[in-house]
Amino acid sequence: MDISVVKYSGEDTGRKISLSEEVFGIEPNDHAIYLDVKQFLANQRQGTHKSKERGEISGSTRKIKRQKGTGTARAGSIKSPVFRGGGRVFGPRPRNYSFKLNKKMKELARKSALTYKAKDNNIAIVEDLSFDAPRTKEYIKMLNALSLGDKKTLLVLPEGNKNVVLSGRNVQNTKVITADSLNTFDVLHADNLILSESSLEKIDNLLKK
Template identity: 60%
Template structure:
């Protein structure tokens, strides 16, 4: 698959880059992508939810009525889950939601997501650029020149502080480095904008078995 390289003015530079079929031309594995996204979202959970059981609720443990002869069910104390203000039965407790996935499966998931974007013609290439200072308006102008709209994931070959600071306030734009790309971000975007050198980073990263 060949893509034309654009400059920051949105003009075709006349150069083309061939995307490797080993990275952008695979048959997507939906189950691998599902598992990788599931793990990513699970890792975002704090797991700090907690409700009080009957031994943790403040209150008297005095028996509220005699055991027999009242015509009603027996009751031990007001901390019983049956009463308003009592403890909760089998309530949530702090827990870790993370789980393990094999590296090979995660690699397949990322390659599947990249191939899916390429198959749907949602990948664009822009030549390397830099900003002298963090400037959101200037960065927004570049995206406008490239006719980028909607959710956009921009992959840089390496971290660039000025670019990251310029784009972090834009609600539908996410900026990351090619080496840190994850399946969730790839599937949660409408357009993948690759800075030219990031293609080599991706191909080098995923060519390693």
């Protein structure tokens, strides 16, 4: 699949680049995508939630009323979960939500996500960006030139570029990452991918294994 390379000003360079069939043209695997996105979201959870159970509540352990003859249920402690201010039954405890996913499965998921974007023609390839200084206006100007100003976009760079990252940081619905940080969730979450020309080689090297 051939895609035209454009300048970040929106002008066509007259060159075309071919997307690898091994990365952008496979048979998508929806279950692999599901597992990879599930793992990504699980890894974002801090797991620091905690509520106090009856053994952790501060309060008297005195029996609050006699066992029989009250006409109501027996009660042995004010810390019982049935009373206001008592402990919570089976409340949340700190835990780790992350789980293991095989490397080949993650690679398959990323290839599948990229394939979907390629099939829907939601990939734009631009010449390598180079801002002299952080310029948010220039970044917005680039998005408008590519007719992506009102879309969720993901810009993929070959390597970290502080000026480009800072330029896009305050722009709504856009994200800037490097090729080695490419993940299934970010690819699917974006409406359109903007790939820096040099990032394609890195993506191919990472996923052509």
